[in-house]
Amino acid sequence: YRRIREVYYLWSLAGGEVEAELRKTSLIPSTPPICSLPCVVTSGREEHGSGSGLVTHYDRSVLLLSLDQLRKRLEGMSVADYYPLTETSGGTMPGQERHDSSSLPLAIKEKDVEYQFHRMVMFTRLLESYPHSRSLVMAEAVVDVCPLVRAEVWAALLGVKGDIQEEYAAIDKDTEQLTDRQIDVDIPRCHQYDTLLSSRDGHCKFKRILKAWIGSHPALVYWQGLDSLCAPFLALNFNDEALALACLSTFISKYLHNFFLKDNSSIMQEYLAVFSQMIAFHEPALFNHLDSTAFNPELYAIPWFLTMFTHILPLHKIYYLWDTLLLGNCSFPLFVGVSILQHLRDDLLTFDFNECILMFSDMPDIDIQACIHDAVRAYLATPPSTYLRKHDHTYSPPTDVPPEALREPLSLDVLRQESCPHISAHDVIALCGLEYHALGYGGGARESGPTHSLRSPSSPLQRRAEVGRRRGKSGKGGRKGRKGVLVDIRSQEEFRAGHVPGSLSLPHQLAFQPDGSLTPSLPSSSLSSVRTSRVIIVVANKGKSGPEFARQLVRLRFPHVCVLHNGAAVLRSLGLLTALGEDP
Structure with a gap:
């Protein structure tokens, strides 16, 4: 059998509408619109005499809703469709293969009764065996998330477990606190277009959950924006405050670690500095323009990241965004921010400082599906070490590579300067x-492929990108096809003494003309020919020459420019430098 909420969900998708059925039986009186106008409207906007209270009177009548239309839509379903296998001895999920309609746009799939039936049944069966099935839930969420079970799926993706009801009940949610006044001010302004969140019960639940979070995290404080973070979890778990709090706490711990400290300036400033570098990496023209107008991320991006975009996007778009965000790590939001700027790029390039301020004070509408697709593509196209942060508590360096091949997070001063x-x-x-030439990497036959990849091809966001390509979106981007080109800016003598075969020699003293453009040469022509298809890696000696050279390339609108940490010295220590004329 199926639960009543599952039947009602499918019945609604099949064309059922409760209000229409009630009107047919006159349980909802049909009143001419002119008769519903109020007789008196006071200066306080209170209405009198509208007669709207007539439809809210309790009625003992019972109305049976016909399931004939739903039965007709599901009559072709087999027993296997109602009880699909979730796992086989080979680790595959046959139900997923049999009912995969991922080529359809998401808006169409969410209205397709048959497709939603399969997704609902599959997710329900997997959730019944959570936490054992968490990896399988994540695998299904890569395709899409059934709206009916989104709350439970999010909890599984976040890894929520334990006796959350008892933990919630043990928290003091009634004692007056210093933050109560600010909470009372923030709640009536938070996503009040939503019927549940704007209700009196919604406000009470909001306050209890926020006070419970504050009480259970004594080392953290309430910052404006916490209410916006809470809103999606409360809307999805309106009748389960304990689960809403558990999801909120786990979400903040993973994606906003230490953002809610009393002094969070160093964490926020580092995040924004790395974000600025990601803008330069993916959108150099836009970075140059914003930099020239002094429109820095501090002026617009703090509410983005502190609320994980819940402050600027409506709930229905947040649901889609977080369906993907929960599959990634705590750095993925950086690329959502870059994607938003890319979608506003054409306007921003023509705006001055004041016009930029006005635009972000009243955020334009954003195609969230395109934004998500571009964010995933940018994330997969970016080497992980380029967005390494000191306060990324989830980062764990690989242990099977030489330590000199890794790098430490940069200081905040260096991040701001470069x-x-x-x-x-x-x-x-x-x-x-x-990999086959570097010391400490094991070598091996070339046919075996690389032994160390930037990111596991089976990662959830990698699989999400594959799903996007199957839907007919652009196949470019991601890790596939993105290679690196080394630009060695040391002197010709140093280059001849030792360089990586295939790298381009562009001595920084001779590379640029007085007007800032590249000096015509064979290496500069080669660099220009791959400017959009390769990651450009500047190899220099220690000092400022590498960052300055890279900055000039960004001024010339070269994308994907980065600087090799510790320069040529680290390549020498790994045995990768070859003297001119020697065999590599």
Whole structure:
């Protein structure tokens, strides 16, 4: 059998509408619109004499809703459709293969009765065996999330478990606190277009959950924006405050670690500095324009990241965004921010400082599906070490590579001074296919493929990108096809003494003309020919020459520019430099 909410969900998709059925039986009186106008409207906007209260009177009548239309839509379903296998001995999920309609747009799939039936049944069966089935829930969420079970799926993706009801009941949610006044001010302004959140019960639940979060996290404080973060979880778990709090707490712990400290300036400033470098990496023209107008991320992006975009997007778009965000790590929101700027790019390039301020104070409508697709593509096209942060508590460096091939997070001062990100030698080796030559990487036959990749091809966002390509979206981007080109800016003598075969020699003293353009040469022509298809890695000696050279390339609108951390010295220590004339 199916639960009543599942039947009602499918009945609604099949064309059922409760209000229409009630009107047919006159249980909802049909009143001419002119008769519903109020007789008196006071200066306080109170209405009198509209007669609207007539439809809210309790009625003992019972109305049976016909399921004939739903039965007709599901009459072709077999027993296997109602009880699909979720796992086989080979680890495959036959139900997923049999009912995969991922080529359809999401808006169409969410209205397709048969498709939603299969997704609902599959997710329900997987959730019944959670947490054992968490990896399978994540695999299904890569395709899409059934709206009916989104709350439970999000909880599974976040890894919520334990006796959350008892934990919630044990928290003091009634004692007056210093933050109560601010909470009372924030709640009536938070997503009040939503019927549940704007109700009196919604406000009470809002306050209890926020007070419970504050009480259960004594080391953290209430910042404006916490109410916006809470809104999606409360809307989805309106009748389960304990689960809403558990999801909120886990979400903040993973994606906003230490953002709610009393002094969060260092965490926020580092996040914004890395975000600025990601803009330069993916959108150099836009970065140059915003930099020239002094329109820095501090002026617009703090509400984005502090609320994970719930402050600027309506709930129905947040649901789609977080369906994907929960599949990624705590750095993925950086690329959502970059994607939003890309979608506003044409307007921003023509705006001055004041016009930019006005635009972000009243955010334009954004195609959220296109934004998500571009964010995933940018994330997969970016070497992980380029967005490494000191306060990323989830980062764990690989242990099977030489330590000199990795890099430490940059200080906040360096992040602010340099426009282009640093890249580790480990990522350079993976990008340029140097695993077979680098000391400490094991070597091996070339046919076996790289031994160290930037990101696991089976990661959830990698699989999400594959789903996007199957839907007919652009196949470019992602890790596939993105290679690195090394630009060695040391002197010709140093280049001849030792360089990576295939790298371009562009001594920084001679590389640019007085007007800032590249000096015509064979290496500069080669660099220009791959400007949009390769990650450009600047190899220099220690000092400022590398970051300055990279900044000039960004001024010339070269995308995907980064600086090799520790420069040529790290390549030498890994045995990757070859003297001119020697065999590699």
